[in-house]
Amino acid sequence: MLSAESAAVVRATLPVVGASLDAITERFYATMFADRPELLDGLFNRGNQASGEQRKALAGSIAAFATMLLEHPDERPDDLLARIAHKHTAVGVTDDQYVIVHKYLFGAIAEVLGDAVTPEVAAAWDEVYWLMAGALIAMEARIYADAGAREGGTWRRWRVAARRDETPDVVSFLLTPVGDEPPPPALPGQYVSVQVVMPDGVRQLRQYTLSNAGGGARRITVKRVDDDPAGEVSTLLHATVRAGDELTLSAPFGDVTLDDSQAPLVLVSAGIGCTPMVAMLDHLAATGSGRRVLTLHADRSPDRHALREDMARLAPEHHFWYEQDAESPDRGGLMDLDGVEIPAGAVAYLCGPLPFMREARAALLRAGVAARDVHYEVFGPDLWLAAG
Template sequence: MLSATSKDVIRATLPAVGAAIGDITTLFYRKLFTAHPALERDFFNRGNQRQGTQPQALAGSIAAFATLQLEPDPARVNAILSRIANKHASLGVTADQYAVVHEHLFAAIVEVLGEAVTPEVAAAWDEVYWLMADTLIAMEKGLYAGAGVVPGDVWRTVRVRERRHESADSVSFILTSTDGTPLPRFAPGQYLSVGVRLDDGARQIRQYSLCSAPREGDWRITVKRIRATTFADGSVAPAGEVSNHLYHNVFEDDVLDVTTPFGDLVLPEDDQSPLLLASAGIGCTPMIGMLHHLVDNADARSVSVLHADRSPSAHAHRSELGALVERLPGGVMHRWYEDLGGRAAGTGISAGRADLGAVDIQPGTRVFLCGPLPFMIGLREALLEKNVPAENIHYEVFGPDSWAPAPA
């Protein structure tokens, strides 16, 4: 808990720091990468750095954490930090790296805010930083212990047993161990990191949800190639570096460097609440893993599955998703396609974007969301309008979590 003295200082300075936090985090990464260029090349997602989404997410997380020290909300703090801790564990972050971040972050704070950073201000924000860092370190220690690994020692080599097309732009890889031993269990909904060496020598890391049944044996991930997109305002979303590399270059019997599975978008144990699993695009992958788990356990509860996509041909795992829902006694599926491709709408299949108007949501339903951020924000707002409690809505973001500061 933040000390009373520091709390007063944070309350007084939060508006100024909050207004400058975007400049601070951008400068922080510049300083960090100047001092440690290998981090940008081989550890951080350089695409997110170029687009500015990683500094934005860091800024939002720091500002949200500081705000929550003034009006404590332990559940909200845990939700923000749990997602960060799982991502860090999946990257193999260790406790000593927080001191490196502290050095360059506070150098950026001093440079941006100048004389406003008095010793009292510096001490208060230092306390905020280490309160956040120590909490993350403790969470990550618990995650490593739960996974049965030494902190940071999360990488292993696996072999691609099978490559399978799931749509024109997506392929799944069935991964097996290189020595014939079964790969460890994971929780339904978790992801792993994949590290690849690109043509320019950089080692880049990305996360992919596990979409196989969460039991010992093989693992399966699905990768969607991402084409560069130019928007009406002239801005450009770049092509996916790692996803495209995997899509075009990885085949049967190739080896990949992957991590132990982590992630907190998981089905809770010993909870028979009704479920709503909503996804868009490749966001269906954690839902596929959850559905395999529900089918394996002959789960009889109410399970509503919602999916939105560009078209039936673009829908990865389309047939598998339908088959899994049909095997659940309480399973119901709703699908929306922006382009039905000449097909007529029918039972459970509609044209356009996802709409909860005709979806029956039972009291106590737990909701799991995964997909593009605008899709999840829109669906969350619609769910809140239907009186679904905010604490029952869980989500996974592919990339930096710029949604974390959103109010509960």
């Protein structure tokens, strides 16, 4: 909880800090990477750096955290922090990196805001930073322990047992662990980081949701993204990885996982957002679940619908929408819940492009699903902006 003195200072300075956050975070990353270029090798996503997405995410998260501390001084936004903590553990963040970030972030604040940063102002924002960092460090320690791993050290090698081209731009890799050590368990809905060495020698990581229940062999399903620097890892995996190759994967992380109640489920996805849904369906089938599951998926066309056969086989009660080439009983156009009976008391999971998720969430709320029962995760660093 923020001290009363700091709360007053943070409240008074939030408008000016908030208005300068973009400049502050730009300066922060520039100075940190100039001094510590090794952080760009195997930790930060350079595509998101180039586009400014990471900067906006950091600025958004600080502003959101400070605002929540002021509005709800007795609560900690654990749900939002947990989302970040899982992403951090998936890339291997370690405690000491919070000290590095602190140094460059507060250097940037002093540089951008100049004389406005009195010792009182610096101390109050320092308290905000360490409240957030302390909560994340504690959560990350627990998540690493649950994954049976040392801090930052969940990487292990997996062999590509099979490569399957699903659609013109989506490929699945079926992976088996290298060595005898049993892999940490995966929950349906979780993702792994894949670490690759790019042609220029720099290591890059990306997260991919597991697209099967992940007993012995784990599957990831990757869409090629040609027109965005952040897509360089997916495109490299498509172009170069074949059966017999090895890949470096983190343990599975992510807190949007299938709940274990008996409430009816509604799985709502579009495009490559099919992956967690197929993992959940695979898990329900593997465990002989008797739960009612309604699966709804929208895509460009049947040919572009990755894992279409798996989804149809594992989801007896499903509706598919296609913008092109829809054939009955599938429907044409974008997803439209008119005429779809949503079971009472349902728990819903959403995954797909952000505008799709916004529409789908609103439609589910109109159909009577409680807001607390609609679960989703935004891929990439725009997490907080979407949450706010």
